[in-house]
Amino acid sequence: MVVRNVDTDESDSEGIQGCCDTPSIPYRDRFSGESAVGTSDGLHVTLNLTTPLLNGSLGHVDGEQAAYFNGTTEYTYLSGGTEPVFSSNTSQFSFEFRTSSSNGVIWWESDWYGAEASDFLIIHLRKGRVYAAVNLGKDKLKSVTTNLSVVKGKWHRVVVERHEHRTTVIVDEKVTTIISSPEASRLDTNGLVYIGK
Secondary structure, three states: OEEEEEEEOOOOEEEEEEEOOOOOOOOHHHOOOOOEEEOOOOOEEEEEEOOOOOOOEEEEEOOEEEEEOOOOOOEEEEEOOOOOOEEEOEEEEEEEEEOOOOOEEEEEEEOOOOOOOOOEEEEEEEOOEEEEEEEOOOOOOOEEEEEEEOOOOOOEEEEEEEEOOEEEEEEOOEEEEEEOOOOOOOEEEOOEEEEOO
């Protein structure tokens, strides 16, 4: 999977490229600093960032300056905040991606402790469709899709906007809305965004 042109109100990234195999949730002890790289099998990530990474080398991909990571043993994080716990009632980000895989995690935010009750926001591919799921601490896991099949090798645009308990996901201009429990309105995370796998 290749992801580019990431725009977010919680990160300084300008573009991301990566390749994912199957979904996996990282552990909190695998990062440090504002941006970090950890280990996991089957992932290739290339980033174009304005903030420095702790690992990787610089080069060019499709004419864009990018940081490269080992194609089989690394993943990366983007800093979404400067505090150990980051809480917000709004989220807004967009990116474009292309893929050669039908399954994989594209975007993951949470507190990363692995507890079932932890808040999270995830964008992922399953059987060639883009899915999104949000848990603000009061909901059971519910993943929804736009029912738009992604074409392998073609660029697709994803826009995510969340205001309190209402999350809108737009994939190639097709809109899907997720409504969380009314009493839940804040996404509590550790301030980092996990990209890919």
